[in-house]
Amino acid sequence: GQNIDQPTEMTATEGAIVQINCTYQTSGFNGLFWYQQHAGEAPTFLSYNVLDGLEEKGRFSSFLSRSKGYSYLLLKELQMKDSASYLCAPWDSNYQLIWGAGTKLIIKP
């Protein structure tokens, strides 16, 4: 079956770095998305990885290892506004997004 595994919740301190891991099992693979979602709001796109390696975009970076079925989202210089849920969503062979439950990130001062 298809499965996404992310930690349910993480806590980090303002100004620090945090890594959110995601492992996945899908029927085929066409890339992986990370979304950020603030409570009560629509998710916003953060990154898309289709090849192995690290994609950097400002304070956020996303890594993919297709052979390991593994991705992580790295957030640097954490700000209070980064408190949100982070959704890992791989794309299967049918181009269907497989959504995980997301990781709720809590930033403390």
Added chain:
Amino acid sequence: GAVVSQHPSWVICKSGTSVKIECRSLDFQATTMFWYRQFPKQSLMLMATSNEGSKATYEQGVEKDKFLINHASLTLSTLTVTSAHPEDSSFYICSAREAGVETGELFFGEGSRLTVL
């Protein structure tokens, strides 16, 4: 956790026909449901916010007469793509928020892939 179900998962239709996609909250009541569209390798784009018992709120650039949304009950919202054309081919996904839950967490459906020939 709460479950949101979409149907159909896949639909292929001819140009000019209308297609209805259902979004159901299976184990909770949802006063608000969101409809998104996603083209290949692009970000998820919010189309409209559906509120139970009232008219949907559409995002800028989304034609409300083309994408009809009905949220007649606390567990069901439907999106009807009217007079579909090939450019409407996309992945449509809904999400729902549980009524009375302060956290506002959104639960997503599996998505529906529409192909218009």
